[in-house]
Amino acid sequence: MGRVKLQLRKIENRTNRHITFAKRKSGLVKKAHELSTLCDVEIAVIIFSPAGKLILFDAKKRPEEIIESYLNLSEKQRGRYEISFQVFNLGDKLRNLLELQEIENEILLCNFESENIERQIRDKTLHGLLVMLERKRNMIIYFFHSPFKHSFQLLSPINID
Amino acid sequence: MGRVKLQLRKIENRTNRHITFAKRKSGLVKKAHELSTLCDVEIAVIIFSPAGKLILFDAKKRPEEIIESYLNLSEKQRGRYEISFQVFNLGDKLRNLLELQEIENEILLCNFESENIERQIRDKTLHGLLVMLERKRNMIIYFFHSPFKHSFQLLSPINID
């Protein structure tokens, strides 16, 4: 859908791959939102970043330790906060069932107040957010460092143990 | 993206809504597959059908009873078997973690041998498949009747209780 027809295989050039990722991720999310609205259907799109995979399985640290070291970074080192978990059009009952209300609120906060996100993180601390989400969902939620944008991503839900 | 620009709201005409659902669902799935391949990223797209929502929250029956009544239908009444849970490009380790291997195999079987699906259902019975998947994933997986195509959909993962 551009100047050139792409072959359907991994884009080897790192820069181009990340540019394409950003563009197509937003395109996919938009499409999901449209389908959700037009057809009154509930959709979740979950994107697991390469970073998440790496850290989850190769890191010697436990998630808590990863979060701890994230909190020890300076604000500048932390980069922008990014949430990669998107939920569209979840009905009240299903939302309650999944106990996602609180998370959705956090996502909305992040989306609409992204300028203040660093302050939010200071106020609550990532750890506090994590604990809250964990309690609400009875699920373990991890934050991972992303190679894209040098930012953190929230990958969920991964139900471990 | 058609002859006419659609407004972003629920399509009220039932037939048109279902046609659009079928088209856009396949489009979304294709996009997710492309993004997954091009950028080497793991993606899950989970579509909760309206039928699933209805039966989950409004039915007096327990899921087992719903499955039981499904099994009591004649083969013609059952219609074609459909799985709406799609996973793209899950790495081996992540796949093992989520214990999705068995499910993926089932999905592949269903996709590539859809002509034989009725026989497969006879051989294993939906109940047997359900139990197997439940054991493998430590998750509860439900089958729901879909208003679309008068077929059944596998909605997962919904982690209940």
Next chain:
DNA sequence: ACGCCTATATATAAAGA
């Protein structure tokens, strides 16, 4: 990295079979 531009590829709404 991020946004804007433009040419091109792709998706799809409506209609026809």
Next chain:
DNA sequence: TTCTTTATATATAGGCG
């Protein structure tokens, strides 16, 4: 229903700042 077809809308690759 379930295909095609076709006109049009949309997505996006590559460039530039």
